[in-house]
Amino acid sequence: MYLAAVKPVLDEVTSEVLHTRSWLEDDRKRFWQQEMRVRGRKLEDAKQELFNASLSTFGEATSFQQMAVQRTQRAVREVEEKMSVLKKWDRELDNRSAPLVKQMEQLHGFLDVEMVKAVAYLDQVLAALAAYQSVAPVAAKAAETK
Secondary structure, eight states: OOOOHHHHHHHHHHHHHHHHHHIIIIIIIEEEEEHHHHHHHHHHHHHHHHHHHHHHHTOOOOOOHHHHHHHHHHHHHHHHHHHHHHHHHHHHHHHHHHHHHHHHHHHHHHHHHHHHHHHHHHHHHHHHHHHHHHHHHHHHHHHHHH
């Protein structure tokens, strides 16, 4: 009963760690890389508009274009910060979870091998005790009748 209850829990925990790692390494990384491309294009467009505005007004760029460039630069820096945090957490997840995953794997191996042997041994002990219990009263009755 215990083995049947513990194994699915260990499998679920291992699966969650793998799922989280995949989410960080694949899903979030891909999302922020795509976001970097989008925001980078917007920054280039804003710079181009600023350049065009500065040419059309003989070197005086409008404040609207300057604010647009600053806003898109902040957006690009935000993505860079997110990607930096993502890399940090990717390393942290490995550093923090690897020893625990190893312990869970060892526990899983222990449950698969040693606990199965222990349960089989206890079953043999119970069978021997039951056999002894059934023999003991018969021997006592035989001694009383003599």
